[in-house]
Amino acid sequence: MGHSSTNVRPTVADVEAMDRTDPLGHIRDAFALPPGVIYLDGNSLGPVTHAVLAAVEKTAREEWGRDLIKSYNDAGWWQLPVSVGEKIGRLIGAASGETVACDTTSANIFKLLHVALDLRPDRKVIVAEGQGFPTDLYIAEGVLSTRPGKELKLQGVDAPTIEALLDHTVAVVLVNQVDYRTGVRRDIASLTKQAHAVGALIIWDLCHSAGAMPVDLNAAGADFAVGCGYKYLNGGPGAPAFIFCASRHLPHVNQPLSGWWGHAKPFAFEPGYTPDPGIRRFLCGSQPVLSMRALDAALDVWRNVDIDAVRTKSEALTDLFIQRVEATCGSYGVTLATPRDAAVRGSQVSFAHPGGYPIMQNLIARGVIGDFRAPDRMRFGFAPLYVRFRDVFDAVEILRDILTRETWRDPQYQTRSEVT
Amino acid sequence: MGHSSTNVRPTVADVEAMDRTDPLGHIRDAFALPPGVIYLDGNSLGPVTHAVLAAVEKTAREEWGRDLIKSYNDAGWWQLPVSVGEKIGRLIGAASGETVACDTTSANIFKLLHVALDLRPDRKVIVAEGQGFPTDLYIAEGVLSTRPGKELKLQGVDAPTIEALLDHTVAVVLVNQVDYRTGVRRDIASLTKQAHAVGALIIWDLCHSAGAMPVDLNAAGADFAVGCGYKYLNGGPGAPAFIFCASRHLPHVNQPLSGWWGHAKPFAFEPGYTPDPGIRRFLCGSQPVLSMRALDAALDVWRNVDIDAVRTKSEALTDLFIQRVEATCGSYGVTLATPRDAAVRGSQVSFAHPGGYPIMQNLIARGVIGDFRAPDRMRFGFAPLYVRFRDVFDAVEILRDILTRETWRDPQYQTRSEVT
Numbered sequence: 001m002g003h004s005s006t007n008v009r010p011t012v013a014d015v016e017a018m019d020r021t022d023p024l025g026h027i028r029d030a031f032a033l034p035p036g037v038i039y040l041d042g043n044s045l046g047p048v049t050h051a052v053l054a055a056v057e058k059t060a061r062e063e064w065g066r067d068l069i070k071s072y073n074d075a076g077w078w079q080l081p082v083s084v085g086e087k088i089g090r091l092i093g094a095a096s097g098e099t100v101a102c103d104t105t106s107a108n109i110f111k112l113l114h115v116a117l118d119l120r121p122d123r124k125v126i127v128a129e130g131q132g133f134p135t136d137l138y139i140a141e142g143v144l145s146t147r148p149g150k151e152l153k154l155q156g157v158d159a160p161t162i163e164a165l166l167d168h169t170v171a172v173v174l175v176n177q178v179d180y181r182t183g184v185r186r187d188i189a190s191l192t193k194q195a196h197a198v199g200a201l202i203i204w205d206l207c208h209s210a211g212a213m214p215v216d217l218n219a220a221g222a223d224f225a226v227g228c229g230y231k232y233l234n235g236g237p238g239a240p241a242f243i244f245c246a247s248r249h250l251p252h253v254n255q256p257l258s259g260w261w262g263h264a265k266p267f268a269f270e271p272g273y274t275p276d277p278g279i280r281r282f283l284c285g286s287q288p289v290l291s292m293r294a295l296d297a298a299l300d301v302w303r304n305v306d307i308d309a310v311r312t313k314s315e316a317l318t319d320l321f322i323q324r325v326e327a328t329c330g331s332y333g334v335t336l337a338t339p340r341d342a343a344v345r346g347s348q349v350s351f352a353h354p355g356g357y358p359i360m361q362n363l364i365a366r367g368v369i370g371d372f373r374a375p376d377r378m379r380f381g382f383a384p385l386y387v388r389f390r391d392v393f394d395a396v397e398i399l400r401d402i403l404t405r406e407t408w409r410d411p412q413y414q415t416r417s418e419v420t
Numbered sequence: 421m422g423h424s425s426t427n428v429r430p431t432v433a434d435v436e437a438m439d440r441t442d443p444l445g446h447i448r449d450a451f452a453l454p455p456g457v458i459y460l461d462g463n464s465l466g467p468v469t470h471a472v473l474a475a476v477e478k479t480a481r482e483e484w485g486r487d488l489i490k491s492y493n494d495a496g497w498w499q500l501p502v503s504v505g506e507k508i509g510r511l512i513g514a515a516s517g518e519t520v521a522c523d524t525t526s527a528n529i530f531k532l533l534h535v536a537l538d539l540r541p542d543r544k545v546i547v548a549e550g551q552g553f554p555t556d557l558y559i560a561e562g563v564l565s566t567r568p569g570k571e572l573k574l575q576g577v578d579a580p581t582i583e584a585l586l587d588h589t590v591a592v593v594l595v596n597q598v599d600y601r602t603g604v605r606r607d608i609a610s611l612t613k614q615a616h617a618v619g620a621l622i623i624w625d626l627c628h629s630a631g632a633m634p635v636d637l638n639a640a641g642a643d644f645a646v647g648c649g650y651k652y653l654n655g656g657p658g659a660p661a662f663i664f665c666a667s668r669h670l671p672h673v674n675q676p677l678s679g680w681w682g683h684a685k686p687f688a689f690e691p692g693y694t695p696d697p698g699i700r701r702f703l704c705g706s707q708p709v710l711s712m713r714a715l716d717a718a719l720d721v722w723r724n725v726d727i728d729a730v731r732t733k734s735e736a737l738t739d740l741f742i743q744r745v746e747a748t749c750g751s752y753g754v755t756l757a758t759p760r761d762a763a764v765r766g767s768q769v770s771f772a773h774p775g776g777y778p779i780m781q782n783l784i785a786r787g788v789i790g791d792f793r794a795p796d797r798m799r800f801g802f803a804p805l806y807v808r809f810r811d812v813f814d815a816v817e818i819l820r821d822i823l824t825r826e827t828w829r830d831p832q833y834q835t836r837s838e839v840t
Contacts, residue, residue: 034486041489048485056710060476064656065468066454068789069461077657104705106679107527114566130691135680135705138693142678146534146566154691181689230706236484237497237709258562259526260555269601269794271550271574273558285524285555286650289657290476291708369488374689417493 015320015389023309028386030301031234038391038398040370043208043348043381046234046298055297059290080292081240081261081283087299088233088242091307092206092225093216098247100279101229101295102287103257105207105241106135108226109174111255111282112243113143116172116201116224117150119252123171123200124149130156133180136205140174163194170200177215178208178346181373183338185209185346189220196221207231210242211302212347212383213311217244224249232347232383235295243282250278259284301385313384315342317392318349321380324396325351332403337377348381358413362402365413368395435740435809443729448806450721451654458811458818460790463628463768463801466654466718475717479710500712501660501681501703507719508653508662511727512626512645513636518667520699521649521715522707523677525627525661526555528646529594531675531702532663533563536592536621536644537570539672543591543620544569550576553600556625560594583614590620597635598628598766601793603758605629605766609640616641627651630662631722632767632803633731637664644669652767652803655715663702670698679704721805733804735762737812738769741800744816745771752823757797768801778833782822785833788815 010018019025030049033039039047063071072078081102089099102108113126126140140152150171159165162175173195178185188204195202204225209215211232217225223246229239245253254275260266261283264274275281319342325334337350353359353376360372370380382392402408430438439445450469453459459467483491492498501520509519522528533546546560560572570591579585582595593615598605608624615622624645629635631652637645643666649659665673674695680686681703684694695701739762745754757770773779773796780792790800802812822828 032481032485034488037488039488045484045489045492047488048480053480053485056480057477060468060473060656060714061452064465065452065473068454068457068459068467069465069791070784070789071657072465103523103527104679104707106681106705107523107677110677110679110704133680134683134689134691137691138678138680138683141693142676145674145676145678228706236480237491238706238712240708241705254565256562256565257527257530258558258565259524259530260553260558261526263554263558266554267794269554271554271557273561284530285526285661286648286658287524288660288708288711290710290714292658294480294710364490369490371489374687 012390012393015393018389022313022389024305024313024384025388027301027305028388031386033386036367038368038395040368040380040382040387040395042234042383042386043231043379044371045230045237046232046383047386048236049234049298049301051300052236052294052297055293056290059293077289080289080296081287082280084240084292084296084299085242085279087296087302088210089244091215091302092210092244093218094244095218095247097279099242099244100282101240101242101292102283103241105205105226105228106139107257108241108243109136109139109203109205110143111257112203112224112226113140113172113174114256115253116203117147118254119201119249120171123169124151125170126150126152126172126174127162127165127170128152128154128174129162129176130154131179131181132176133205133207136174136176162191166194166198166200168198170198173200173202174205175202176205176208180208181350181377183346183348183350185344188215188217188222192220192222208346208348212314214307218246222246229295233295234298234301236291236298238291239295240287240292245279245282253281255282257284261285261287305385310384314347314382317382317384317387317389318342318345318347320389321349321382321392321396324393325399328396328400329403334403347383348379350377350379352376353378355408357416359402359408361413362408363399366398366402368398432810432813435813438809442733442809444725444733444804445808447721447725448808451806453806456787458788458815460788460800460802460807460815462654462803462806463651463799464791465650465657466652466803467806468656469654469718469721471720472656472714472717475713476710479713497709500709500716501707502700504660504712504716504719505662505699507716507722508630509664511635511722512630512664513638514664515638515667517699519662519664520702521660521662521712522703523661525625525646525648526559527677528661528663529556529559529623529625530563531677532623532644532646533560533592533594534676535673536623537567538674539621539669540591543589544571545590546570546572546592546594547582547585547590548572548574548594549582549596550574551599551601552596553625553627556594556596582611586614586618586620588618590618593620593622594625595622596625596628600628601770601797603766603768603770605764608635608637608642612640612642628766628768632734634727638666642666649715653715654718654721656711656718658711659715660707660712665699665702673701675702677704681705681707725805730804734767734802737802737804737807737809738762738765738767740809741769741802741812741816744813745819748816748820749823754823767803768799770797770799772796773798775828777836779822779828781833782828783819786818786822788818
């Protein structure tokens with residue numbers, strides 16, 4: 001802020017040099033990105049890879065169309081929740097057999113909150129974030145509706161921090177590693193340790209971190225985690241979500257969505273429920289194979305990717321974006337709404353502006369796709385597998401042009417669409 | 421049984437004439453069936469249509485790949501659960517706004533059992549079928565695990581019939597219209613009336629009837645229903661399931677899987693849950709768009725299809741199959757395990773045989789695809805949209821050949837696969 005809007009480094013030549021030496025630069029070729037688009041919304045919906053397009057077509061035409069019911073065995077459909085879970089597990093610090101892909105983040109939080117309350121029967125409190133992604137709170141409400149005597153305590157309502165809510169009444173803490181709105185990143189190891197110190201369990205919501213940075217659940221001693229398949233994992237719209245359960249808990253957990261895909265012997269068609277001895281016990285009903293196959297193929301892009309390099313590039317991209325926006329747009333009312341310190345930041349940057357909604361619509365019309373979150377946040381996601389430094393540079397130039405010329409005040413950008 | 425195995429009518433010429441005059445005969449062309457296969461397993465996984473193949477590729481390449489996040493609005497992704505639900509609703513006698521496509525049959529049963537228990541707070545009993553599809557019972561167990569004081573009573577365990585279990589302690593009856601194993605079909609209107617007479621609610625599981633016969637939920641005064649998208653609706657492997665809720669109940673139901681897709685204003689990101697005023701309140705998390713699009717396109721095959729003609733053909737196909745099997749294979753130990761009276765039968769026929777498993781494997785190896793359900797049932801589904809009378813004739817000839825030559829005793833057919 002207050003910097004001159006001209007003569008700010010780096011130059012186009014500088015950012016192009018950064019792209020040329022980027023060790024992840026070649027991975028962008030795996031993605032089928034539309035021409036002329038700078039896609040900064042991979043934290044909302046990751047783009048498709050060429051491998052996914054091929055996998056989806058093969059699944060529809062050959063596995064389903066030609067081989068029909070046989071594909072449950074021969075094409076591994078039945079095992080997809082586990083085989084896809086294994087691929088995700090490698091990105092989040094899970095051991096083999098601790099991760100399964102299934103259902104939705106919301107449904108998986110429902111399962112885990114019940115599990116955690118059952119594991120701490122003498123405790124009554126669920127702790128969560130009052131400003132966390134709302135579905136986490138909605139699901140906690142749903143769980144409490146059938147668990148009389150249990151209660152929800154919220155950071156920002158009942159206490160300023162999660163840590164201040166931790167005591168011996170707490171059964172479980174449900175918390176996001178990266179906040180969807182602000183991009184604030186929590187330290188998994190530290191908060192897990194503090195939860196355990198009071199005897200509480202912890203569920204990590206990795207929706208905005210899995211695939212964007214190293215996550216090491218087992219090194220942190222985490223109990224449970226959930227996350228979604230369609231953001232940084234690029235699994236496609238509404239891709240199945242995932243559950244992580246530490247192996248030490250696995251024999252002791254029984255979740256109430258006990259459908260036949262979680263049964264120990266699903267094709268024995270026994271009338272009584274016996275959970276699978278392993279991670280399959282978190283399954284419920286038939287999983288959507290076309291969507292699961294897309295996620296499965298999308299995860300193959302991570303072969304040979306160094307997740308530490310992903311984080312290094314993520315920090316560089318977000319640093320560059322913050323620096324350029326503040327240098328060139330700072331006098332037009334945009335305010336950083338994300339931590340300046342990369343160590344406590346995810347892979348997204350939010351800027352607040354009273355005209356955030358129409359400005360974002362104007363950006364989208366000019367090919368820079370981010371999104372908007374109420375009340376005034378323009379949110380930009382930087383997925384290191386396909387976002388270039390040049391993209392960051394160009395996006396800021398377009399934002400600056402929109403702000404200086406005030407084109408965002410045009411009526412065409414004011415109309416709110418149903419989904420933003 | 422006891423008929424001569426030769427000179428049995430109809431002849432090949434007869435069944436070919438039946439196909440030529442079949443008013444549904446032309447619809448088979450909509451399906452991309454593999455050559456050389458007689459597919460009698462559409463009650464387990466319906467085949468793909470050409471329209472579905474095109475829709476899946478368009479969704480992946482254009483809606484996701486090219487238009488990215490914008491497709492939630494512009495391609496109607498956000499509305500798919502409702503728009504697909506409307507298409508299903510027309511096949512099951514629902515009014516507009518009473519059906520939504522989402523999640524899995526298991527998860528949807530979970531929601532509805534909770535809803536029904538809440539609507540009858542002074543009653544404690546769930547009634548279900550001891551031999552029904554197991555996931556219905558597994559889910560009832562899961563529901564009871566968080567509802568102390570409630571209990572499950574089973575037909576076949578606690579009483580011989582559902583009707584005998586109906587009394588003023590019953591909150592809800594969960595029952596299949598067509599039994600997955602025997603093909604026995606219940607009368608929706610009659611049992612609904614009897615349940616209501618004791619003040620109980622009723623949930624109809626339509627997995628083996630929706631798309632196979634006329635279902636008129638509103639004419640029967642039904643309360644709730646669930647069903648799956650991947651059998652007679654041909655939505656593809658693990659296609660989203662559906663929920664029907666009678667409009668009179670809609671304002672009063674609150675289901676515990678209260679995720680953000682069911683919120684009245686999901687993009688306001690409010691911390692408290694307020695359910696959508698309509699059928700969306702049964703949604704939970706993000707729906708799998710690729711799989712939902714496949715179901716969406718599959719349902720278009722029903723345009724201009726007379727569902728009464730579907731039932732007429734279904735009865736003719738199953739009658740022909742039973743008659744031919746008994747006439748030509750009756751002396752080889754096959755026993756009809758489905759009602760002989762078409763009025764109480766679904767669109768499938770089961771025959772019991774001690775060698776049921778290897779016989780079915782032998783059939784599959786010869787291109788006749790049915791399936792096997794423990795302990796001894798060979799199950800054959802007859803989906804009237806694409807199964808021909810000639811297919812029935814040929815399938816029985818192959819079965820007769822397998823039984824007379826005892827080729828099913830070959831060791832290659834004895835090995836049990838993981839999923840049958």
